[in-house]
Amino acid sequence: MTEASAAATAPLVLDASCLSHFARADRLDVLRDLLVGRQCWTTETVLTELNRGIADYPLLGDVRSQEWLHVAGLDSVAEIRLYDTWLKRVGSAGRD
Amino acid sequence: MSEDDEWRAIGERLRRTRLIAGMSQAELGKHVGLDRTMVAKIEAGTRRIGALELTQISGALDVPIGYLLEPLPSVLSRRGSVVDEDFDSEIAQESGRLEIVLTTWLGDLRQLVDLGALRPQPLLVSKRPVDSEESARAAALWVREVLECRLDPIDSLVELCERAGQFVLVTEVPGEGASVIDEEIAAAVVSLSGDPGRRRATAAHEFGHLVVGDEYSNDLGVYASRADREEVIDAFAAELLLPSQVLTSIGVGASGISRSQLVRAAARYRVSWSLALRQAAHAGVLDLDSQRAMARIRPTRSEFLDALGWAPQPDLESIRVPPNYAHAVMEALQWGAITPSRAVELMRGQISLADLPPDDEADDEP
Numbered sequence: 001m002t003e004a005s006a007a008a009t010a011p012l013v014l015d016a017s018c019l020s021h022f023a024r025a026d027r028l029d030v031l032r033d034l035l036v037g038r039q040c041w042t043t044e045t046v047l048t049e050l051n052r053g054i055a056d057y058p059l060l061g062d063v064r065s066q067e068w069l070h071v072a073g074l075d076s077v078a079e080i081r082l083y084d085t086w087l088k089r090v091g092s093a094g095r096d
Numbered sequence: 097m098s099e100d101d102e103w104r105a106i107g108e109r110l111r112r113t114r115l116i117a118g119m120s121q122a123e124l125g126k127h128v129g130l131d132r133t134m135v136a137k138i139e140a141g142t143r144r145i146g147a148l149e150l151t152q153i154s155g156a157l158d159v160p161i162g163y164l165l166e167p168l169p170s171v172l173s174r175r176g177s178v179v180d181e182d183f184d185s186e187i188a189q190e191s192g193r194l195e196i197v198l199t200t201w202l203g204d205l206r207q208l209v210d211l212g213a214l215r216p217q218p219l220l221v222s223k224r225p226v227d228s229e230e231s232a233r234a235a236a237l238w239v240r241e242v243l244e245c246r247l248d249p250i251d252s253l254v255e256l257c258e259r260a261g262q263f264v265l266v267t268e269v270p271g272e273g274a275s276v277i278d279e280e281i282a283a284a285v286v287s288l289s290g291d292p293g294r295r296r297a298t299a300a301h302e303f304g305h306l307v308v309g310d311e312y313s314n315d316l317g318v319y320a321s322r323a324d325r326e327e328v329i330d331a332f333a334a335e336l337l338l339p340s341q342v343l344t345s346i347g348v349g350a351s352g353i354s355r356s357q358l359v360r361a362a363a364r365y366r367v368s369w370s371l372a373l374r375q376a377a378h379a380g381v382l383d384l385d386s387q388r389a390m391a392r393i394r395p396t397r398s399e400f401l402d403a404l405g406w407a408p409q410p411d412l413e414s415i416r417v418p419p420n421y422a423h424a425v426m427e428a429l430q431w432g433a434i435t436p437s438r439a440v441e442l443m444r445g446q447i448s449l450a451d452l453p454p455d456d457e458a459d460d461e462p
Contacts, residue, residue: 045148074147077102077165083147084162088207091437092151092160 011039014069016046020053023060032068044073104141106150109164111139113157116192127156159196162203169202169278191314194267194274194285198314201265202276202283204442205421209281211433214424219282219306220260226308229331235307236335247339249365253299257284258418262306264299265444266416274314275302282306293368300333307332338365338372340379347381358382359395360403369394416444 012035019042022031032040042063050060063069074083097105114124121139122132128149130138137143138153145153147161154161208214220242222235240246243259250256254264262275262282268289275284284302286295305313308329338361346361347353353361353376362372373391376382382390417425422443429439429452436452 044146048148075144077099077106080147080150080161081165084160084165087161089433089438090435091439091441 009038011041014040014042014046016049019046019063019069020050020057020060023050023063024057026059026062028062028066032066035068039070040068041070041072044071047071100141103144105167106164107139107141109167110153110157112192113159113164113196114139116189116196117157118189119157124153124156128152160200160203163196163200166203168199169276190271191274193269194271194287195314197265197267197269198274198276198283198285201263201285202278202281205263205281205283206278208421208424208428208442211428211431213428213431213433214421216263216281217259217261219262219277219280221309222307226328226332229328232304232308232328232332233335233340236304236332237339239303239307239336240339247342250337252415253296253303254415254418257299257303257306258420260303260306262303263418263421264302266295267444273298273302275305275310276312277306277310291368293362293366293371296337296366297330297333297368297371300336301329303336304329304332334367334371334375334378337367338362338375340375343376343379343381347376347379352376352383352386353381355390356403358390359399362395363400363403414446416446417442422446 018031019028022028047064050063054061064071074080114121117124119127120132121135124130125132125135129152130149134143138145150164151161154164157164205214205216209216220239222238224231224235226232226235239260243256245256254266257264262284264284264286266288267285269285269287270289271287273284273286275282284299284306286299286302288295290298302313342365343353343358343361346357358372358376362369365372367375370391373382373387377384377387425434425439425442428434429436434442436449439452440447440449
């Protein structure tokens with residue numbers, strides 16, 4: 001597999017800004033169609049961030065119910081320990 | 097340990113940390129947007145939480161997330177905390193907060209040792225038993241000899257302790273001090289509160305715990321049964337900071353030492369007035385009446401400065417971490433093992449991001 005073809009099939013991780021724009025335009029279906037054939041992921045942290053805006057933009061609440069979008073959490077103790085190891089390398093001061 | 101057991105242990109550590117912070121379950125819940133009953137379930141280990149919630153909770157309690165995740169170092173759990181279950185008293189909470197700072201400090205030291213950036217010196221532990229004030233004073237003089245201080249004033253206690261294998265952190269958390277020996281690493285924390293003389297006495301006291309081989313000490317909330325032991329360590333600290341022999345060489349003759357001579361000695365050796373008086377009495381150059389009279393009239397700051405000819409004194413406020421530790425942080429940063437943000441965190445406020453070298457990633461361009 002070439003580098004280009006590997007990149008074309010690799011899973012995608014979607015950040016808050018991308019999801020927020022499509023959700024607020026009520027066109028998450030378009031995003032889904034654009035990325036058809038690709039495994040799409042986001043994180044629980046991104047969903048929490050979007051949740052904070054639901055009061056002003058209720059459409060943001062639709063993101064969580066997209067079946068094509070997988071949500072990666074950091075829930076097991078082993079995963080949270082790895083997260084802590086990462087924090088001890090990059091620092092955590094003043095971040096949420 | 098099973099996942100269930102892990103969550104129970106995390107819940108218990110969370111409960112303990114919340115009590116040390118003096119917060120109720122409802123107060124903690126309010127900080128992180130959770131119901132009180134939910135906090136109770138997390139503490140019981142029956143409700144699991146994700147990294148995000150745990151990060152919010154640790155932020156509200158002002159501890160690193162790792163403090164809630166990892167068991168206490170075995171020496172602390174084996175010895176039992178002086179805090180135990182009596183978290184209601186202010187002194188127990190203060191003790192608990194120092195214990196948290198000490199544990200976190202130990203974790204940071206361990207990280208730099210594991211990265212290969214920090215190499216602790218062999219621990220300077222007395223081979224002779226130290227069980228009386230006399231043997232403690234002898235141990236202090238032995239330390240001075242080994243570390244080649246002779247009878248000179250000790251400029252930097254933090255540096256001296258590091259040479260003896262003990263890493264001292266100066267913390268803003270109120271209280272006195274605490275120290276621990278965990279395998280090859282000896283760590284101590286000394287509170288910034290109080291005047292510099294008291295701070296140096298606390299640092300010397302924690303150093304004493306290392307030299308006599310105490311695995312763990314937390315000097316707040318000392319129970320009566322331990323008071324005698326603390327007296328022995330205090331004698332070590334006094335003799336280390338201001339050797340009696342220095343005072344006997346000044347106060348020769350029948351009249352002993354004068355007030356101005358003692359002020360000058362206290363200023364040069366940077367010890368508190370009460371420690372200087374205690375040492376002068378021990379050295380036999382000050383009788384009880386003179387000691388009482390001099391104790392009533394404490395020298396002013398200008399008297400101390402005048403005794404030193406107004407020479408600028410090293411500023412203890414700005415030094416928070418030992419020199420080799422600081423160098424290890426810089427090495428780990430250079431290797432790319434940690435980010436600049438983490439380096440600043442590890443330096444405990446001694447530097448800011450602006451003090452670090454600029455990011456040299458641009459240099460990697462062809």
